Amino acid sequence: MKRKITLKHIARELDVSISTVSKALKNSEEISQDTKDKVQAFARLYNYKPNNIAISLKNKRTKNIGVIVPDIVHHFFTTVFRGIEKYANAKGYNVIVCVSDESFDKEVINMEMLANGSIDGFIMALSAETQRRNDFNHLREVTEQGIPLVLFDRVTDEIRCDKVIIDDSRAAMEATERLIRSGRKRIALFTTETYLNVSAKREAGYRQALEAHGLPVLEELILRLPYQFEEESSSLRFFREQDFDAVLCVNEIFAVRAIRLAQQLGRRVPQDVSFVGFTDGLLSRYSSPSLTTVDQQGELMGQAAAELLISKVEMEYDENDARNYQTRIIPTALIERESTVLS
Numbered sequence: 236m237k238r239k240i241t242l243k244h245i246a247r248e249l250d251v252s253i254s255t256v257s258k259a260l261k262n263s264e265e266i267s268q269d270t271k272d273k274v275q276a277f278a279r280l281y282n283y284k285p286n287n288i289a290i291s292l293k294n295k296r297t298k299n300i301g302v303i304v305p306d307i308v309h310h311f312f313t314t315v316f317r318g319i320e321k322y323a324n325a326k327g328y329n330v331i332v333c334v335s336d337e338s339f340d341k342e343v344i345n346m347e348m349l350a351n352g353s354i355d356g357f358i359m360a361l362s363a364e365t366q367r368r369n370d371f372n373h374l375r376e377v378t379e380q381g382i383p384l385v386l387f388d389r390v391t392d393e394i395r396c397d398k399v400i401i402d403d404s405r406a407a408m409e410a411t412e413r414l415i416r417s418g419r420k421r422i423a424l425f426t427t428e429t430y431l432n433v434s435a436k437r438e439a440g441y442r443q444a445l446e447a448h449g450l451p452v453l454e455e456l457i458l459r460l461p462y463q464f465e466e467e468s469s470s471l472r473f474f475r476e477q478d479f480d481a482v483l484c485v486n487e488i489f490a491v492r493a494i495r496l497a498q499q500l501g502r503r504v505p506q507d508v509s510f511v512g513f514t515d516g517l518l519s520r521y522s523s524p525s526l527t528t529v530d531q532q533g534e535l536m537g538q539a540a541a542e543l544l545i546s547k548v549e550m551e552y553d554e555n556d557a558r559n560y561q562t563r564i565i566p567t568a569l570i571e572r573e574s575t576v577l578s
Contacts, residue, residue, distance in 0.1 A: 240281045249273060300544060301349035302332045303342060303359035305389070310487065310516025311533045312360065315387060318537020319358055326545050328355075337462065339364040343373045355548045356383035358540045361391065363462045367430045369393075383547035385540045388531075389433060397543040398562040399536050403433050406529045406567045407440030408447075410511045411483055413527075413569060415448050419481035419509060423456040423473075425493055426485045431462060437485045437513070460489065467496060474500050480508055481575075487514040491522045494574060510574040524573030536565045 246253045251270065259266045259274035260283075266274075277283075300323050304312040320330045331354060333345040342362045349357070357377065365371070366389065374394045378384050387399040414422050422445065429435040438457070445452050458473050474496055484490035490512030494504055502508050504524055512519060515530035543563070 240283055244281075245274060245277055245283065249277060296355050296548065297353060298327060299329045299331055299354045300541065301346075301354035301357045301359075302330055303335055303345050303349075303357065304332065305335050305337050305360055305362045307334055309514065310518065311388070311514040311531055314516075314533030315360075315537040315540070318534035318539075319541045320537075321534075322538045322541035323545065326541075328541075328545060335362040335365075337363040339368055339370065346373050346377060350377055350380070350382060354382075356385070356544045358385045358387065358537075358544055360387050361389040363427075363431060366391070366432060367428070369430070383544055385544045385547075387536055387540045389431065391432070395560055397540075397547070397560050399540045399543065399565065400562065401531050401536070401565050401567050403436035404440035404443065406513070406531075406569075407437035407483065407485075408444040409440075410529055410569055411441050411444035412448070413571075413575065414481040414483065414509055414511060415444065415450065417481075417509065417575060420450065421453070421456065421479045422450075422481040422483060423458065423477065423479040424483050424485075425458050425460060425470075425489045427462045428459055434485045437483075441483055467492065470496055471500075474502070482508060482510050484510065484512040487512045487516050487518050487526070487528065490526050490528070490574075491518045494522060494524070494526070505573070505575050511569075515570050519570070519572070522574075527572045527575040528570050530568045530570050532565050532567065539563045539565065 242253045242256045245256045249256070251274070255266060255270065256274050259271040260278060262271060300319070302316060302319055304316065307313060316332060323330050331349065333349065335342040335345060339362060342365055346357065371391055371393045374384060378394065378396060384394070384396040385399065386394065386396060390398045390400060411422060424438060424441050426438050427434040429438065442452050456477060456479055458470065460469065470493065482490070482493055484493060490510050494510050497504055497508055504510060510526060512526050512528045513531060514533075515528050519526040519528040543561070
């Protein structure tokens with residue numbers, strides 16, 4: 236096994252300066268071709284690898300990106316991370332992922348840990364508790380330190396930074412209109428509390444679609460569930476007490492569990508009740524019946540977030556100049572499956 240060597244070792248063995256070795260390895264024109272050939276041959280022989288930590292300290296970069304997601308159960312966040320990692324790795328960056336588990340405290344702890352010289356910038360979606368508390372001081376502190384930040388999916392207008400989102404209102408409106416065109420008149424909404432901004436926007440789109448088609452918005456047909464949906468008593472009561480022929484669900488898990496409840500109560504899907512969800516994940520594809528869903532294109536969202544962040548890391552910019560910030564809107568697509576399509 237060859238010993239690990241440094242620039243100092245190569246310089247001593249070849250009786251040249253460390254600066255000469257460094258320049259020779261970078262093919263600098265300041266160094267003669269003969270010296271470059273000797274240095275590079277010696278480096279290959281002993282499998283020399285650059286000291287990335289030293290390079291990072293010198294350049295004040297770590298080549299690491301910190302990613303904080305609310306959870307890793309939802310297929311959407313998994314695909315976003317895949318998009319981030321694919322783009323970042325292609326640009327020579329490593330990705331460190333942390334999970335806030337929908338906790339404000341964990342989100343803050345993760346940011347403090349990573350901001351302590353470990354990363355060049357953050358990509359993150361806000362936890363449910365952070366949005367409920369409406370407390371974004373930890374994000375503000377990071378941006379004031381000059382650390383680039385990109386928010387995706389769950390964002391806030393309180394922080395000036397780059398953002399990557401879908402048009403949640405429009406996507407929900409188009410999904411609701413699909414149900415209306417199929418003849419559904421009493422369309423329910425399964426959503427979360429409105430402090431989650433994506434849920435609030437999807438509810439707005441649902442309401443807009445009903446109003447645009449002359450259908451009443453019935454508050455009794457809007458069921459608000461805890462984001463981490465653990466018990467089904469309220470959903471069962473809703474199914475037993477309310478009369479509806481379709482349901483728009485703000486996420487995939489709500490939709491798949493609602494389909495199961497409907498079937499348990501003898502409701503046929505989609506003959507008696509149709510379902511549309513968000514996130515085109517494995518649950519949507521392999522549920523029975525398969526779920527019609529809004530594809531949020533998570534991988535594309537992740538790639539866009541990584542591109543925005545790395546461009547900030549690698550360029551000089553004034554963090555106080557709002558013109559430096561942009562919001563990219565990723566297009567969505569409605570994937571139709573058995574939960575709305577009559578065979």
